[in-house]
Amino acid sequence: MRAELLLKLSIIITLLHPLLAFGQGDSITMKLWDNGAPGFESRRNEPEKGDKYISDVHNPSITVYLPPKEKATGMAVVICPGGGHRMLVINSEGREPARYFNSLGIAAIVLKYRLARDTMSPYKITVHAPQDANRAMRLVRKNAAQWGIDANRIGIMGFSAGGEVVNMMAYAPGDGDLRATDAIKRLSAKPNFVILVYPGPLGVPKEVLPDAPPVFLVAANEDVCCSPPIIALLQAYRKAGASVEAHIYAKGNHAFNMGYRSPYQSLKAWPQRLTDWIVDNNYFKSATEVKK
Template sequence: MILKLKRYNCLFILMFSSMLFAQKEGLKIPLWENGAPGFENLKDEPEQAQDWWVRNIHNPSITAYFPEKPNGMAVLICPGGGHENLVFNSEGKDAAEFLNSIGVTAFVLKYRLARTKDSPYKLETHIKQDAERAMRLIRSRAAEFKIDVNRIGAMGFSAGGEVVAMIAYNSNNILKDSSDTIDKIDAQPNFQILIYPGPLFIPKEIKSDAPPAFLLAANDDSCCSAPIVELLNGYRKANVPVEMHLYSKGGHAFNMGKRAKTNSLKTWPQRLADWFEDNDYFLK
């Protein structure tokens, strides 16, 4: 009897440890079951990962991270990396960890990289396709993930901000000629979070159906402080809700504040939590 109890206890410990490991590492979900359309033959080519970067992404996916106490919100996270690398840990997993801590379900997007050597992919075609498919896939499984289809946002860092921009300003994005039911689902996020976003794909005019925006960068970022100022002016002109935080210094790629040298940037994620609460995104 004692031996049986020991076996059951060991089995329970193993199962519990596996659940914790899965929650920490996330659940990886390919965007297409058979690989990206037109590139199915590359589906099984392994990714490359070292230190801070991931490369050789040919089977785009989302990695889901679930909070202990979900509030019904979800965010698709698009890490940066200049479209040559993907900063998966500090601009993906770390962001997901923070969002989970405030009850938000997070999905980190591994999109194809258009600027690696000999890449067969194009930003405005294949990377846009990945981001749209990710949003549609999340919405298609909203009931399973216990999230509200009307409270799904997109968050982009640096080049990932350009990925978000490709899906944020187009409310008429359903693929009518596709036989895949997921392609019939809206891909526009309900809100967007842009952290030192790149300058590409920002429209000259913000329309009234643009998603509310949270914008943040450091003023001494020579690359990516101007885009949020441009967006702020466009949003104000269109009378669409927007909040911007422009810090005096901090440069580029301070991620979730863990590597920041200033106190203000170390705590910037709390400004995002405040924005969620002030705008009733936490309401169920």
């Protein structure tokens, strides 16, 4: 009972003060490949541009935000910010959701993936961005024990274009290659659950399998671009009999982020619906705890 009370109190504090959950220094940054992305190793030392909006990502990386050890649940989420594949909205769709997850005892891993629509970009949306997301999932699993993460409770979250990246990797084969010389490639990249926030239309599967990862979907009905993918995924999941929860809000259009700055009360509260879903699916608990 005490643990549940503390969790509820933490959620309330986060909703009221979303920017106070942790300091920006409480993070670990790690490149996805030590020597640079395959085929683009020569670009690994080229600097990124921006702070709130990142461009020129040539050496993709993850930034790991861990919750306090006494609060950690073992759950983790890899976060893919949006930005139209031209940039990464790293603050509103990366650091802010990381703060929210940390407040709940969830490890948050923000991915900087390569951008196919950036100026003079040599990358392809359907190739390099999902390659980076797959590598990020495997890298988190490799370091799971060190970071206090349960390798069977690692999900992935995508906003807008980041949602497209998630769709392209989450519903594709992601088993590890046991013959690979790179130990990271031997690990599975399949997420244990998926969170999609106004995802773009690219990569939406026409059908999903019954064992597709449970998914949480959220968008505004006014969003002409990115509410249809939510509906398509909802229908595909229902047809397959797979686990799905969808929230379509009347107002808000696109890019409401974590809802903190939205003028609509329903969107300000949407993260609480996500928290409810996490609780209902027992993601705060290990498999052993669930069986008790």
